[in-house]
Every structure is written in structure tokens, then in C-alpha cells.
Amino acid sequence: xxxxxxxxxxxxxxxxxxxxxxxxxxxxxxxxxxxxxxxxxxxxxxxxxxxxxxxxxxxxxxxxxxxxxxxxxxxxxxxxxxxxxxxxxxxxxxxxxxxxxxxxxxxxxxxxxxxxxxxxxxxxxxxxxxxxxxxxxxxxxxxxxxxxxxxxxxxxxxxxxxxxxxxxxxxxxxxxxxxxxxxxxxxxxxxxxxxxxxxxxxxxxxxxxxxxxxxxxxxxxxxxxxxxxxxxxxxxxxxxxxxxxxxxxxxxxxxxxxxxxxxxxxxxxxxxxxxxxxxxxxxxxxxxxxxxxxxxxxxxxxxxxxxxxx
Amino acid sequence: xxxxxxxxxxxxxxxxxxxxxxxxxxxxxxxxxxxxxxxxxxxxxxxxxxxxxxxxxxxxxxxxxxxxxxxxxxxxxxxxxxxxxxxxxxxxxxxxxxxxxxxxxxxxxxxxxxxxxxxxxxxxxxxxxxxxxxxxxxxxxxxxxxxxxxxxxxxxxxxxxxxxxxxxxxxxxxxxxxxxxxxxxxxxxxxxxxxxxxxxxxxxxxxxxxxxxxxxxxxxxxxxxxxxxxxxxxxxxxxxxxxxxxxxxxxxxxxxxxxxxxxxxxxxxxxxxx
Numbered sequence: 001x002x003x004x005x006x007x008x009x010x011x012x013x014x015x016x017x018x019x020x021x022x023x024x025x026x027x028x029x030x031x032x033x034x035x036x037x038x039x040x041x042x043x044x045x046x047x048x049x050x051x052x053x054x055x056x057x058x059x060x061x062x063x064x065x066x067x068x069x070x071x072x073x074x075x076x077x078x079x080x081x082x083x084x085x086x087x088x089x090x091x092x093x094x095x096x097x098x099x100x101x102x103x104x105x106x107x108x109x110x111x112x113x114x115x116x117x118x119x120x121x122x123x124x125x126x127x128x129x130x131x132x133x134x135x136x137x138x139x140x141x142x143x144x145x146x147x148x149x150x151x152x153x154x155x156x157x158x159x160x161x162x163x164x165x166x167x168x169x170x171x172x173x174x175x176x177x178x179x180x181x182x183x184x185x186x187x188x189x190x191x192x193x194x195x196x197x198x199x200x201x202x203x204x205x206x207x208x209x210x211x212x213x214x215x216x217x218x219x220x221x222x223x224x225x226x227x228x229x230x231x232x233x234x235x236x237x238x239x240x241x242x243x244x245x246x247x248x249x250x251x252x253x254x255x256x257x258x259x260x261x262x263x264x265x266x267x268x269x270x271x272x273x274x275x276x277x278x279x280x281x282x283x284x285x286x287x288x289x290x291x292x293x294x295x296x297x298x299x300x301x302x303x304x305x306x307x308x309x310x
Numbered sequence: 311x312x313x314x315x316x317x318x319x320x321x322x323x324x325x326x327x328x329x330x331x332x333x334x335x336x337x338x339x340x341x342x343x344x345x346x347x348x349x350x351x352x353x354x355x356x357x358x359x360x361x362x363x364x365x366x367x368x369x370x371x372x373x374x375x376x377x378x379x380x381x382x383x384x385x386x387x388x389x390x391x392x393x394x395x396x397x398x399x400x401x402x403x404x405x406x407x408x409x410x411x412x413x414x415x416x417x418x419x420x421x422x423x424x425x426x427x428x429x430x431x432x433x434x435x436x437x438x439x440x441x442x443x444x445x446x447x448x449x450x451x452x453x454x455x456x457x458x459x460x461x462x463x464x465x466x467x468x469x470x471x472x473x474x475x476x477x478x479x480x481x482x483x484x485x486x487x488x489x490x491x492x493x494x495x496x497x498x499x500x501x502x503x504x505x506x507x508x509x510x511x512x513x514x515x516x517x518x519x520x521x522x523x524x525x526x527x528x529x530x531x532x533x534x535x536x537x538x539x540x541x542x543x544x545x546x547x548x549x550x551x552x553x554x555x556x557x558x559x560x561x562x563x564x565x566x567x568x569x570x571x572x573x574x575x576x577x578x579x580x581x582x583x584x
């Protein structure tokens with residue numbers, strides 16, 4: 001065993017964007033970065049993906065918004081965010097100073113919303129990539145989530161790509177029959193990468209009061225409970241598209257992250273684990289490094305997509 | 311404001327009553343910074359079940375690096391914590407949130423109203439208030455379901471030299487009835503009071519209304535379901551009052567960051583009166 005050896009952890013996540021290591025934060029679980037500065041050295045992360053931003057501020061859903069479930073949690077935050085103007089004014093300067101790549105997650109109610117956000121962000125320094133949340137309903141087309149219709153996935157990807165020179169990551173919804181179909185639609189639309197999975201739609205009920213535990217009735221399930229589903233979808237998607245795949249879903253530690261990398265993910269995002277242990281991201285970086293040292297690897301790339309099928 | 315994540319040893323475990331536990335934890339970084347009303351997020355196990363941390367208000371923080379929590383076993387998270395023993399290590403994040411604002415005026419008359427485990431942060435607050443002054447009155451009301459749940463804590467407050475006005479639902483100690491009724495019946499309304507309250511939501515709702523009617527300032531410490539405690543998940547929302555909505559343009563407030571201690575006039579009191 002060879003401890004302390006330098007390992008090349010760099011990874012390419014599409015559109016020419018190279019991260020110093022594969023550990024990113026999942027949108028909506030890491031605030032705007034600063035919230036974690038007491039717990040994590042933000043310089044040590046591969047990238048910070050910020051809380052999803054819309055054109056205008058959103059106040060989100062009424063409480064209760066979260067409930068703990070077996071091995072996970074359900075949330076129906078309702079995309080509460082400060083809006084793009086306040087984000088650029090109040091939140092981005094801090095992250096820009098840190099210097100770690102910033103990925104801005106965007107969301108909207110229409111193709112125009114996404115295009116406008118992409119255009120606004122294209123002129124701003126200190127943004128390394130755009131991640132598009134397509135799990136929102138398309139208000140102009142009957143409220144069907146963009147992410148469940150391959151045609152709309154293609155259209156929203158094209159709309160964003162047309163307005164930005166930055167790498168575009170499409171964040172896929174797992175609430176579909178076959179995620180490789182929407183993944184390929186994103187690729188056809190010109191996506192530089194796909195990230196998956198977003199939360200699985202679920203619900204929790206209090207049988208005594210016969211009421212839902214979330215005011216919104218349904219919400220997104222996250223946490224270790226969803227990891228097997230996420231791994232399966234990442235593995236399938238990595239075989240179905242040529243662009244980089246970013247793995248998300250229930251990663252609690254370095255071992256979980258390594259499983260996604262072996263399944264074919266070029267990078268991973270840590271989500272719910274940030275709530276449980278605010279220092280998780282940094283610990284995952286350290287754990288991956290240690291594993292690679294101990295297994296005699298020189299570089300992270302030696303393990304990506306190396307799943308052996310018996 | 312700096313928060314810390316640290317491994318903290320349980321240096322003392324006291325069973326104060328059936329299902330009521332007080333833990334003393336070695337947490338110097340937290341103890342030195344803690345303000346009454348602030349809280350900590352505790353994880354009692356490395357296992358993933360229960361997954362999330364649990365928020366606990368700080369019952370006491372000492373100058374020799376100890377913090378205490380006082381809690382009643384109500385669910386899976388508190389049960390797990392109650393099963394820990396002296397010498398066990400907990401993972402703590404804290405101190406977190408916006409605590410009680412101490413009175414600027416040393417001659418202010420202060421009224422503290424605690425219900426059930428809501429007495430926990432009021433003990434820390436009382437100690438802090440007593441170190442600073444006092445010229446005005448300090449009146450303390452504590453309510454509980456029954457004497458057994460109140461006796462030990464009442465004694466602790468009395469050892470600080472504070473008279474405790476006690477109320478129990480079953481009349482086994484002090485006033486027979488709600489602590490809020492005891493306040494209404496016994497407080498000298500000729501004076502102007504500043505209220506601090508922590509307890510069940512309906513109780514604080516009553517306190518808030520009472521203070522609003524008298525035009526007395528009132529701070530309340532709220533509790534909600536919470537995932538992170540550090541304003542990342544945005545799950546711990548309460549509705550703003552109409553006045554707060556107008557002044558801040560915020561429909562919701564976050565208990566972990568805007569609170570847990572709020573001005574009672576900032577919060578929408580939506581539940582039915584107890």
C-alpha cells in the first residue's frame with residue numbers, strides 16, 4: 001500500500017469543463033455554498049451546484065415541507081429561491097471569490113423562462129456551467145413536467161444551449177418509464193452532460209389523522225433509500241449516451257460514490273447527506289483519494305465505468 | 311456566527327422522570343459561543359436509521375465547556391438518544407439559530423412562560439438574565455401535565471433563587487390548569503412586561519395573544535420538523551404574520567435561521583386555541 005501518493009482526481013464533465021475532483025454538491029442541498037463554510041473547505045470540492053434559481057424569487061410551498069421516511073426523506077420545498085437578480089447580487093460574489101467551479105441550477109415554467117435565465121447567466125463571470133432542472137411542470141403545456149416528455153427535454157435543452165456558451169448539464173427526472181429515452185433526448189438537444197437522478201416522487205400518510213404528512217401531499221424522496229434505483233439508472237444511462245453522466249442519489253460516503261463511478265459516472269453529486277453530516281462532501285473526496293491510493297491507481301479515470309459483468 | 315461539528319462525549323446522563331432525560335455533553339466550542347434560545351443538531355448513531363439529526367435547544371452551557379439538553383422521549387430520534395449512556399459519543403452541530411434577545415433596559419420586568427420541555431431553553435435564559443442585572447421583576451411560570459414532569463426542573467430554577475409559579479394539567483403540583491390561565495390570573499397587569507416563552511404551540515399561541523392584547527413584547531421559541539438546521543434544506547418553515555409579510559415581503563420564515571426565537575408578532579398563529 002502506498003499512502004499519501006498524489007492521485008490525479010481530475011474528471012471531465014462535458015463542454016470542456018474539467019473538475020479537480022469528481023465530488024459536486026447536489027442542487028437544493030447545499031444552499032449557495034456559504035451555509036457550509038463552517039463545515040467544509042469549499043476549495044476542496046470539485047464543484048458547487050447552487051440551489052435552483054428562477055427568474056423571479058419564489059416563496060415555496062406551505063409547511064410541513066419535509067418528512068423523514070425509512071432510509072430517507074420526502075421534501076416538497078416548492079423551489080423556494082431568491083431569484084436570479086438577488087442570486088447574482090448577494091450570493092455569487094462569495095462563491096466567485098472561493099474559486100471552486102460554480103454550477104448554477106436553473107428552473108422555469110416555460111421554455112422562454114429557461115432561455116432567458118441562460119441568457120442572463122451567460123454574461124456573468126464566475127459561472128462554470130448551467131444545470132437545468134427539468135422536473136418542473138411546463139405551465140404553458142398543461143403542467144406536464146418537462147423532464148417526462150422526450151420532445152420537451154430536447155426542446156428545453158436546445159433553448160438553453162442556444163443562449164449560452166457555457167457547458168449545459170440536464171438534470172434528469174427518474175419519474176419516467178425509461179430514463180435512457182430522456183437522456184438521449186437531452187444528448188440530441190445538445191446537452192454537454194446529464195446528471196441523475198432527481199428525487200423520486202413519493203408520499204407519506206398519517207393513518208391516525210388520515211392526512212398526508214406533507215402539505216403538498218406528494219414530494220420528492222431522497223437519501224440512501226433511493227441509491228439502488230439511482231445506480232441502476234446511472235449505469236443504464238452511461239451505456240446509452242456518449243456525453244458524461246453525473247451520478248446522484250443517496251450517496252452518503254466514499255464507498256457509495258465509488259459505486260456510481262464504477263457504474264459509469266464521471267462525477268457525483270452529494271445531496272441529502274449534506275443535511276445529515278455537513279462535512280460529507282469533503283469526507284467523500286478524502287475517501288475516494290484513500291481508496292485509489294490503497295488500490296494502486298494513479299488516476300480516478302482508471303475506475304470510471306469499470307463495472308465487471310459476470 | 312460560527313457553528314461547529316464535533317464529536318461530543320456524554321459526561322452525565324440523568325433520568326429526571328419516566329421518559330425525561332438530561333444529558334450533559336462535553337462541547338467546549340459550542341458552550342463558549344452559545345446564546346440562550348439557540349439549538350444544536352444531534353446525531354445519536356452512525357447508522358442510517360433514523361437518518362436525520364434532531365434539533366435540541368440548549369438547556370445550559372457552562373464556562374467549563376459543557377452543554378446540556380433536556381428532552382422527553384417522543385419518537386424514534388429521541389428514543390435512540392435516550393438509549394445512549396455516559397461515555398458514548400454523539401455527533402453535534404451547533405450552536406445554531408437566532409436566540410433570545412436580552413432586554414436592553416435593566417429595569418424591564420420580565421415574564422418567562424414555559425410548557426413541558428419548553429422549560430429547557432428558559433433555564434439557560436434565566437441564568438443569563440441573572441448574571442446581567444436585575445432591577446426589574448423576573449417572574450417565571452412553568453406548566454406540565456403532572457408533578458413528576460415538573461418537580462426536578464422546578465427545583466433547579468428555585469436553586470437559582472427564582473420563584474416558580476407552577477401549573478399542572480392534573481393539579482398534582484401548583485395551579486390546577488393551564489399555565490397560561492395562571493399567568494392571566496396572577497400577573498400584575500399594572501406593570502409593563504417583556505415575555506419569553508417556549509412550549510407547545512397552542513400554549514405559545516395563547517401567550518402571544520395575551521401579549522398582543524396588552525401590547526407587551528413577546529419572544530417565542532418555535533419547533534418544527536428540520537433536516538439540516540443550517541438553512542440549506544429550507545424545510546423548517548412557518549408562515550409569516552400579515553404584518554411581517556408586509557414589512558419583509560417574506561411569506562415564510564425559517565425556524566433554523568430566522569428563529570428558533572421569533573418576535574411573536576412575526577409569526578402566523580394558525581392552530582386552534584388549546
